[in-house]
Amino acid sequence: MQIEFTLNGRLIYEETSDDETLFHLLRRKGCYSVKCGCETENCGLCTVLVNGVSRLSCSYLAARADDCDVVTLEGVQKEAEEFGSFLAAEGAEQCGFCSPGLIMNVLAMEKELDSYEKEKVKEYLAGNLCRCSGYMGQLRAVEKYLSRGENRNEC
């Protein structure tokens, strides 16, 4: 079937099989930042934004993306680099395989939440598993990133 959607700001017309997942479609379209870690919707590696909402692309039908606005890390390189620099400053990207999914969800969280208490942040990001970092460094990076405006004023 034919679908039409916006991928990272560009209008795409694409032929997709009826049961293709968005994950497969995105990798097919060269969005290699999107990773698969589990196939059972537990790991968060395949997180992308669909109409601004963080979704697991591994369980999202490509057919349903018709008419939608899809954003992967490829489409938010500036933001990725900005948050990513906080992550790297902690050494918390480690192998980097889960970083794209985490970053997409951090960006969704930044937009959705109106305050960033530690427990709220942890709960929001609980669906993003990481096996390297033990999460503490990621959390330090997220906290520093979210309060970066405050620091800027001090300087």
Add this chain to the structure above:
Amino acid sequence: MNVKMRTVNTSVKKKDAKALVTGKPVFTDDLAPGDCLIVKVLRSPHAHALIRQIDTDKAKKVDGIACVLTYQDVPGKRFTMAGQSYPEPSPYDRLILEDRMRFVGDAAAIVAGETEEAVDHALRLIKVDYEVLEPVLDFRKAKDHKVLIHPEDSWESLCPVGADNHRNLCACGGEEHGDVDGLLNQCDYVVEQVYHTKANQQAMMETFRAYSYLDAYGRLNMVASTQVTFHVRRILAHALDIPKSRIRVIKPRIGGGFGAKQTVVAEVYPAIVTMKTGRAAKIIYSRYESQIASSPRHEMEIKVRVGADKNGILQAIDVYTLSNTGAYGEHGPTTVGLSGHKSIPLYRTPRAFRFAYDVVYTNCMSAGAYRGYGATQGLFAVESAINELAEKIGIDKVKIRELNMVREGDIMPAYYGETLKSCALDRCMARAKEMMEWDKKYPSVDMGNGKVRGVGVAMAMQGSAISGLDVASVELRLNDDGFYTLMIGASDMGTGCDTTLAQVASDCLECDLDQIVVHGTDTDVSPYDSGSYASSTMYLTGMAVVKACGEMRDKILDKGAEYLSCEKDTLEFDGNRVWQPTSGLEISLKDIGNKAMCSNNKMLSAGASHTSPVSPPPFMVGMAEVEVDQETGEAELIDFVAVVDCGTTINPNLARIQTEGGLAQGIGMALYEDITYTDKGQMIQNSFMQYKLPSRLDVGNIRVEFESSYEPTGPFGAKSIGEIVINTPSPAIADAIANAAGSRVRELPITAEKVYREMKF
């Protein structure tokens, strides 16, 4: 060489950080050619069976199928998939495909085709007639069982590890020092208990994967997510029965390893497809396959007897380990050794020790190498037993360790007689005690709401590389404009060794980090390195870097002398220039680099190998605080404090993340991650839905500090950090729960139900 630390001991960002956080295509599957054949494996539904007949005719006719391979199509020479130095201690007990199935998930056939759909379809059309055999699933009954897992005559053990396939033994052995039984009989207090740990999965986020193709020279090129690039070359040569010279192995960025990728789990499948078809071929393991047919931790049951005199001074310790290597013997003979060698030497006081072990084959999934490599299991047992002994004596669990712990300068009879040249274990304990406010909280505090908080403690050690065996090599080249290329054979698996080794080089060469270009591992290009395992990278490869830099400096001085027409011994090199202090004559490194590109007979390259006669242990103290619900047995981890002595921290941030990450894995092992089988031998925790990795809500608060010693045989005083960090959570958390619940669970993971049963009965 006496150089100042400028980059070493600073937290520079990893060289690959930007590519990783912006999601650049740097991993195996991102790089695979688009026209790769898709390779999948048909897996056995039976724990133990013989293939009577396998019919692949229909499968081969599916449109887009390039080949379907069975046991009739593979070389008949047995090999091991264990990434170890040759001759491997692991037995040669594998073929790529075989007519005997030894666990649920064992490989029955290989299918390769143009698309995943075609391959899936073909897999469904293969008809296998199995003769189902009785499986051996209980590792306690495996030794001398009437059913043999490896009855075949071609089974071979290359090293004297006590293996005997006619007894289901992958290894057995032991050692004894002093009169253990006599001393234990005289002890005022003796604890004798049995502890059980499970076959935890490393569960790195990137599953096993590899692709292969033939290059312009007709050689097999293998791009693999591996920790052991050079071992992959050798193992593929063995498995395919072709010369090593016909194989090249390249490691791109890899999405975590933790030891899983020290076994060549997936590489043989695309390799044989490429050899048979001449086509590029790739395999991407599903998470399901990574759970059921991979290389997890060895399940172990460990019996500990330990005794003390009336003052709490340890007299003797006796450890017997039964290890379950599963269907194949990868890392079986070696992991078990660490269960004794990395636990017993933590204590200086025992006048006698005994360590014995059996490693048995069963029809469970084959085990492999997982961070800690047997030490983790041994330390859970021994540290738990020490805690139980303290309870029996009635002394504080920190106190018993202060009285007995190993100290700098000690000779360690249970650790190959090595002398301990660096050890801050005592300082680690003192600092952890402060951080946890141990004296205020020990052993437990009733919160008054049906919940009790308990604290627990454990110590750990590991090694730094395999002494007298592991080899690390690096090559260093000076290029035009004066930048260096550092070629390493160690595999950066996300931990950052490409960066930390460059930090060592940059201090040795007195240059900026950016002046060092690091080339990842490629067996055609990189110098030989046994690989990134056994906590060897910084300690061993780091020293090779130090050596190579020394040689490079010498060669730069030679060139400087030539170009300045001065005597070499009147010159100095300060990183930027070669100069003569007496005259002020000088030539910049940039000019040397550029000049050497013309009319030059001497290449400005240096290479060095390093091996170490000792394996200096890093040390660590872990303390856990948990809250136990007295009605339900549910235990919540509140706080985990860890203080580490890894010698000098080359990159403190990366060392901290290693520690936090290893602790989180250890917390998973202690509380959540279980592996169980049905009575038919099917593994139940076959997905992340059922195998529960800790999320960020499950690890409590993790606090890490360093108490550095200085290891004279390591680069800038460094020891290892990678593995030791997983060892303390299990015993410390088990003890904290025991202190809160008033009864102890001796089998991991410590679930609420197990705690509840112990409290109730």
Add this chain to the structure above:
Amino acid sequence: MIKFKNYVKAESLEEAYNLNQKKSSVIGAGMMWLKVQSRIKMTLVDLSGLGLDGIEETDEEFVIGAMCTLRQLEIHEGLNEYFPGLFKECTRSIVGVQFRNGATAGGSIFGRFGFSDILTCMLALDTYVELYKGGIIPLEEFCRQKFNRDILVRIRIKKDGRRALYASSRMTKTDFPLIACCVSATDETYYVSVGARPGKAELTVIKRKEASGLKELAELAADHFHYGTNQRGSGEYRKHLTEVYVKRLFMALEREEG
């Protein structure tokens, strides 16, 4: 992973219903659970174009569209005001935000899964399901029905004045529940729903006066259910957990009463 030939985004409930009468068809909701099943179907029928993704609040009830996500339940102001903390508590442990942005209320309820937090929670409330052909029936009755090829359109939760609290025990914070309990209270009566036993949630209704104390009352409630064993825990332990959690929910509700 599920495979199918045709994807049909239904334009009306009638169309969806007709398509779904074939055994080879299946309704796709959030696709979270469906996706991980190894099934092969002809047709997947998608309800996402039918405007069933909202929560409507009236004076009498909450009307929840079948395609409303668990995340919407979690953060809906009206629901959280009327049932303080309840929907947050029964959704927050379900895998992660991304998962809850996909999983739907309709999928959770129609599937009548043993592990369902949502079913457990809603069963303790005065909840009805609206079926395309079957009309509006109490959720409890729906739970007892065999699976058929009707379509769940909406879920209706009456504002009947019940106060309700939810609790679950999990091996990790985002795992399936080992036991899930929801208790709601009116003046005289407790509605106790227990799921993940590991069978699907069931309801028992008991009067406060049936036992002398809350502990005894909880034991009475727990006795009503059957418990089984799976890899997460034994039936015996699940029963014990039920007694403890139901007692605690009773006590918390009583505290709220003051």
